[in-house]
Amino acid sequence: MSGVPLKIQLVGFYTIVRKEVSRVARIWVQTIVPPAITMSLYFVIFGNLIGRRIGDMGGFDYMQFMAPGLIMMSVITSSYGNVVSSFFGAKFQGYLQEMLVSPLSGWVIILGHVMGGVVRGLAVGAIVTVVTLFFTDVDVKHPLIAFAVLILTAMVFSMAGMINAIFAKKFDDIAIIPAFILAPLTYLGGVFYTTSLLPDFWAGLSKFNPILYMVNGFRYGIIGVSDISIGSAFAVILIFLVLFALTCYYLIHRGIGLRD
Amino acid sequence: MCGMKALAINSLTKTYPNGIQALRGIDLEVEEGDFFALLGPNGAGKTTTIGIITSLVNKTHGDIRVFGHSLDNDIYAAKACIGVVPQEINMNLYESCYDIVMNQAGYYGIPRSQAAAHTEAMLRQLQLWDRRDDQARGLSGGMKRRLMIARALVHSPKLLILDEPTAGVDIEIRRSMWGFLKEINEQGTTIILTTHYLEEAETLCRNIAIIDDGKIVENDRMSAILRKLHQEVFVLNLENTVDAAPVLAGFKVRLVSESELEVQVGKGQSINDLFSLLNERNIIVSSLRNKTNRLEELFIRLTQRKDVSTDGSDH
Incomplete structure (x- = not known):
């Protein structure tokens, strides 16, 4: 059994990434602008108006506490949304076949789309960060940790979006998971509060929410405080990264949801 | 290495999850350089066969080799030999014609500098160069078909598979596409064609297989078949x-x-x-x-159908 020559894989990878980034840029009004507006509203309403009455949280001004969570939330929804819509669109209209008939390996197809999701996630994250600076100061404590958590989280949710797209049969199917699973997990993932405010039972239950580890990992990188140890945060992110990567590969390799 | 047989299929079967047995043991060989017609009524198994060859459909049993490369253990080399024009329009209609062909070249590992030249050559040959910057959704049906042919040929495949490439195309464009296909066949590309236009098969193809109910019911040279x-x-x-x-x-x-x-x-x-x-x-x-049409007469006799419909879907 012979594999795909490395040159073909690299050119194929570059082609998919280029195509995905072009797509994000072509429809920037849909892909980049809405999260920036939504997050601005969060800052105005929760940070500026309500946040003043809340006071400190975790030893920080509420706006500063909330900012890393909002950035992470926008990265999660953008990276997930990019891959799920792009991959399902390609599947639905049939042009995913362009890749499936080609000699590209499953890993290249996965990584190319994941990179597209990461680029959109980072672009949106960067814009939300700029928006943040209009409302509060951001003094990044551990930039490498913050960046690593951001990238890895964007990869995890890009792959999650791909899995959703593979199983989806109609457009409703790509809206259900973000609405009924992703959004609740994100809102309950410590974006707006520290779990130390919760009763023990709910604080313990929150530990089963993977987004809690991502939000807190990123918050540790930005302001240096977290409900979760940074080691645990990285461990959970990496476990989901490997789990989702293997799932994506298995589904594409076996053609589940894509062939027949 | 590529062998003498462009395509060798042995004992190919396909049963879909819903229980439909689309292929019941297909054996087929296509010589390198051939222009081969695969004919059959709707639901006979043509598209399933093509789907399995191009790895878009999982087979149930059987062995397929493309230029000697097995789809089971050398699938990437086999895929690199194939270009496919599917029955349905399957392109991103919001991308430009140029990007669609360029991206396909990229999926086959052709660097952009080389891909640009290949893309221009293909779009010019298929009279689409003037529309290169237009989104595909703005093209007519015939132009979309030609764009799919350009896309399939951009990596210079040794085996081109066309699944009803001229469906819905007007006579003038159909005949110009015939000329183009003859030309690339003469240059060495093996072509497998499925079509409902039996005149098309009789005009273009040297060898023919007729498939019905998942089985090959005739497989011979076109001239030998017509003599029957x-x-x-x-x-x-x-x-x-x-x-x-x-x-x-x-x-x-x-x-x-x-x-x-x-x-x-x-x-x-x-x-x-x-x-x-x-x-x-x-x-x-x-x-x-x-x-x-002589072939049509034979086709109807072999498949025991009263009409050769051009609509409906195929398995």
């Missing part, structure tokens, strides 16, 4: 008029109108003999045509 026909019906247009069908020894003649006759010419009979007999009776023929 026992008779043909010719329609003769006459310069003069006749009151009744003339009695011509050995030929069955029917009067269609006072200036038109239908004559059955059996296997082994000569049209020269027919004209001699007509001459003896001072009946002058101004023109003649074959009443039925």
